[in-house]
Amino acid sequence: MTQNDGFDALQSHAQRLRGAGIPDLLRDEPGREHGYSVRVGPLYFNFARQKYDRQALQALLELARSRDVAGALQRLFRGEQVNVTEHRAALHTALRGELTAAPVAQQAAASAREVRERMRALVETIENSDITDVVSVGIGGSDLGPRLVVDALRPLRSDLRVHFVSNVDGAAMQRTLAQLDPARTAGVLISKTFGTQETLLNGRILCDWLGGSERLYAVSANPERAAQAFDIAPGRVLPMWDWVGGRYSLWSAVGFPIALAIGADRFEQLLAGAADMDAHVLEAPAEGNAAVLHGLTEVWNRNLLGHATHAVMTYDQRLALLPAYLQQLVMESLGKRVKLDGSPVDSDTVPVWWGGAGTDVQHSFFQALHQGTSVVPADFIGTVHNDDPYIENHQALLANLLAQTEALANGQRSEDPHRSYPGGRPSTLILLDALTPEALGALIALYEHSVYVQSVIWGINAFDQFGVELGKQLASQLLPALQGEGTAVADPVTRAVLEQLQRR
Ligand code: F6P
Numbered sequence: 001m002t003q004n005d006g007f008d009a010l011q012s013h014a015q016r017l018r019g020a021g022i023p024d025l026l027r028d029e030p031g032r033e034h035g036y037s038v039r040v041g042p043l044y045f046n047f048a049r050q051k052y053d054r055q056a057l058q059a060l061l062e063l064a065r066s067r068d069v070a071g072a073l074q075r076l077f078r079g080e081q082v083n084v085t086e087h088r089a090a091l092h093t094a095l096r097g098e099l100t101a102a103p104v105a106q107q108a109a110a111s112a113r114e115v116r117e118r119m120r121a122l123v124e125t126i127e128n129s130d131i132t133d134v135v136s137v138g139i140g141g142s143d144l145g146p147r148l149v150v151d152a153l154r155p156l157r158s159d160l161r162v163h164f165v166s167n168v169d170g171a172a173m174q175r176t177l178a179q180l181d182p183a184r185t186a187g188v189l190i191s192k193t194f195g196t197q198e199t200l201l202n203g204r205i206l207c208d209w210l211g212g213s214e215r216l217y218a219v220s221a222n223p224e225r226a227a228q229a230f231d232i233a234p235g236r237v238l239p240m241w242d243w244v245g246g247r248y249s250l251w252s253a254v255g256f257p258i259a260l261a262i263g264a265d266r267f268e269q270l271l272a273g274a275a276d277m278d279a280h281v282l283e284a285p286a287e288g289n290a291a292v293l294h295g296l297t298e299v300w301n302r303n304l305l306g307h308a309t310h311a312v313m314t315y316d317q318r319l320a321l322l323p324a325y326l327q328q329l330v331m332e333s334l335g336k337r338v339k340l341d342g343s344p345v346d347s348d349t350v351p352v353w354w355g356g357a358g359t360d361v362q363h364s365f366f367q368a369l370h371q372g373t374s375v376v377p378a379d380f381i382g383t384v385h386n387d388d389p390y391i392e393n394h395q396a397l398l399a400n401l402l403a404q405t406e407a408l409a410n411g412q413r414s415e416d417p418h419r420s421y422p423g424g425r426p427s428t429l430i431l432l433d434a435l436t437p438e439a440l441g442a443l444i445a446l447y448e449h450s451v452y453v454q455s456v457i458w459g460i461n462a463f464d465q466f467g468v469e470l471g472k473q474l475a476s477q478l479l480p481a482l483q484g485e486g487t488a489v490a491d492p493v494t495r496a497v498l499e500q501l502q503r504r
Contacts, residue, residue, distance in 0.1 A: 006063050007303055007347060013056035014304035021424060022049050022409040029053060038290045040280045042439040043446065045290050046429040049409045050297050051305060060296040061286050063457065069292060072456040077282055079104030083463035084340050090463045092248035092448065097275030099282055108243060115253050119238055120264040122217065127160065131186045131215065135176060136257040137202045138190030139166040140328060141246025148325040149250060149270065150261040152318045152440055162261040168198040173205050186215040190254055192246050194225040197476065203230060219253045245463050247329050248448060266437045273441030281449045291446055295453025297428060301377040303347045308374070312355035315382040315401040318435055322381070323355035326447060333451045333462040340461055349458050359400045369408060370421055378427045380405050385434040405429060
């Protein structure tokens with residue numbers, strides 16, 4: 001679907017470039033390997049292996065101008081109600097900085113600061129207690145961000161270990177608790193709404209296992225409900241706000257498990273890195289703006305070249321959870337089929353995002369990336385300096401990262417069709433100087449802003465997620481039937497499967 005008016009000027013470029021070889025693009029534009037790169041603090045982006053040229057990129061930048069991406073970014077940072085379907089601002093940027101003088105954003109930043117101070121005090125209390133383990137219970141945006149950052153930045157050895165339980169499958173909780181001592185464990189229940197089935201059920205198991213709520217903490221935009229449901233003292237309940245979307249919330253008190261795992265100071269560094277990226281995205285002109293270029297590249301690959309999926313390959317084991325995190329951030333934000341005014345979109349929106357950690361994935365799905373019939377544009381993410389002592393391994397890791405991007409782009413001809421590599425498979429390279437809290441904060445913020453840029457081009461709301469509601473409603477209607485309450489079930493297939501479940 002590409003009838004979008006704004007794309008007309010791009011169609012001829014797409015036709016011209018669809019069959020172009022990436023080495024040809026490099027040959028035809030001397031200096032392209034440097035000219036398509038951007039540095040933002042500890043992050044380096046190289047777009048030279050994307051299948052556009054200067055003219056096409058200019059047309060993409062013109063599209064961004066015609067959609068007023070710069071104005072939309074201003075409105076986001078100023079705290080205007082960009083989440084039009086829920087009449088809310090999306091002020092995740094105010095959780096980590098104060099880039100605008102807009103009173104709403106200033107007020108939000110002040111509230112965030114206040115809560116961070118309270119959070120720091122709670123972290124210190126726990127650090128100075130005999131607690132050795134913390135179980136964080138939450139799901140979606142109340143889990144994936146903290147889980148990613150803790151896995152990426154946790155120290156090798158720590159007196160305080162943080163565990164995550166999200167799935168309503170009791171096996172997840174059982175396996176986690178089996179290794180722990182209830183007398184030396186604390187729990188954090190995280191839920192923006194405090195109405196999420198998984199978190200309420202898992203929270204109850206944890207509370208009972210702990211023998212009460214004495215070592216239970218909560219984070220919610222509905223703090224009264226949280227305090228009441230689990231009888232948690234108000235001093236141990238940290239607030240968040242409706243102007244923070246769940247998948248944009250790791251910078252708020254939702255990041256409590258992060259502060260526990262890496263310390264409150266390093267949590268502040270994560271926020272500072274994100275704030276540096278915010279400043280870049282808000283201030284840099286579109287042609288040198290990493291988030292605008294990344295977002296436009298996604299639009300180019302999706303709408304003009306017609307690619308149905310996008311992969312993220314992390315050549316740093318500590319970032320292995322990034323693809324799972326991005327799946328929610330990108331697909332919950334951009335998986336929409338109507339525009340802000342409710343009319344149908346006139347172009348395809350989000351492709352399927354997926355990925356994994358190199359070099360493991362080279363030995364699983366890379367065959368299909370190199371020789372399969374579908375082209376999968378990808379982000380390859382690596383780290384210049386490693387923190388482990390195994391230098392040769394790190395060199396090998398980087399050699400693989402370079403080799404794979406080169407092989408995918410350039411291919412290699414052979415007389416034998418089985419041994420021929422078509423090439424022409426685009427990728428963006430993203431290098432972090434090192435996996436510091438600042439660099440990770442900047443990387444995550446980059447993706448948040450790229451998502452927003454795409455939403456502005458497509459004219460959709462990146463901040464609601466009504467698509468997840470129907471399944472949730474049906475699940476709560478079906479639960480009584482599974483509990484043997486003889487509830488009438490209308491759908492014949494569901495009824496037949498229920499009969500099977502009950503019979504066996
Ligand atoms: O899956 C839908 C969703 O609403 C996500 O957007 C959200 O991050 C997750 O559920 C958890 O919601 P809550 O934080 O309210 O428990």
